[in-house]
Amino acid sequence: MMGPSHAVTGAAGWLALTGPLADLAGVYVGPQVQLVGALTTAGAAxxxxxxxxxxxxxxALPPLSTVLARFIRRAAGGHRRGTHSFVGLAAFTAVTWVLTPLTATMGSVTFSAGQGVVAAFLAAVAARILRVAPGPVTGWxxxxxxxxxxxxxxxxATWLTVSVALGVGLHIVGDMLTTRGVALLWPALPDPPVPTPFWLPGGRFRLPLLGRAGSWREWVVATACTVYVVGAVSAVVRALLAAADPAAWPLPGPFA
Incomplete structure (x- = not known):
């Protein structure tokens, strides 16, 4: 899948998880977590x-992000390998889980510094790829x-860890639905014992319902997700603006 498709499916997945699916489970997710989480999950995707x-x-943030890209590429063994596997999913989720509980205190006020930094980076990346902001300055x-x-x-901080896990997971699923597939079992790259369209040589697995990346089928899925995201975000923004007391925003929820 292409970058914008990944991002919008991530946002749609988060809004579905914290909206109708949460309602079905009888749990409450605050509008601020739904809104910020849509951006962070889009970035995580x-x-x-x-x-x-x-x-x-x-x-997104040169030279740091560029240097990290070179390191990650080497560690992952190339494109669509380690970062598109169960190991990659676990690693990115674990890094977020370690970073997000970090706090900073200024005077008598304690801030969730780790959560804020991770969320800022992911939201800025999402804003750029989704064209929410017209340029890098407004994106940041x-x-x-x-x-x-x-x-x-x-x-x-749990909500952000869930957001990253969901975004990365949806990215892997999205690429698995294309013709190239993904190396789910990396670092193991087993060849199929018999030829099959779903298990390719080099340990790549696929269910190519979307065809090639950028296909019209991918466009249909991305368009449907975009329509859903616009409607869901509009509802969340209305709920957020309706909160008479901003101090009441951090309400208990399943990701607290």
Missing amino acids: LISDWDHPRATIAT AVGLAAGALAGTTAPG
């Missing part, structure tokens, strides 16, 4: 392509606003 030096996430403005909201009002 691009993380797996950090193994490519020209990917959006690799060029969106990211910093999301990071400030995440670091000061969003409850707990």
Whole structure:
């Protein structure tokens, strides 16, 4: 899948998880977590392509993001290998789980610094790829606003770990639905014992319902997700604006 398709499916997945699916389970997710989480999950849905030096996430914060891209590419064994596997999913989720609980205290106020920094980076990447912001400066403005909201009002840190896991997982699934497939079992790259269209030589697995990346079928899926995201975000924004007391925003929820 192409970058914008990955991002919009990530946002749609988060909004579905924290909206109708949460409602069905009888749990409450605050509008601030839904809104910021849609951006962070859209950004997280691009993380797996950090193994490519020209990917959006690799060029988001040079030179740091570029240097990390080279390191990740070597560690992952090339494009669509380690970062598109169960190991990659576990690694990115674990890094987020370690970083997000970090806090910083200024005077008598304690901020969720780790949560804010991670959220800011992912939201800025999402804003660029989804064209929410017209340029890098405004993209980072969106990211910093999301990071400030995440670091000061969003409850707990678990929600961001779930956001990253969901985004990376949806990226892997999206690429598995294309003709190239993904190396799910990396670092093991087993060849199929018999020829099959679903298990390719080099340990790549696929269910090519979308055809080649950028196909019209991918466009249909991305368009449907975009329509859903626009409607869901509109509802979340209305709920957020309806909150009379911003101090009440960090309400308990399943990701606290």
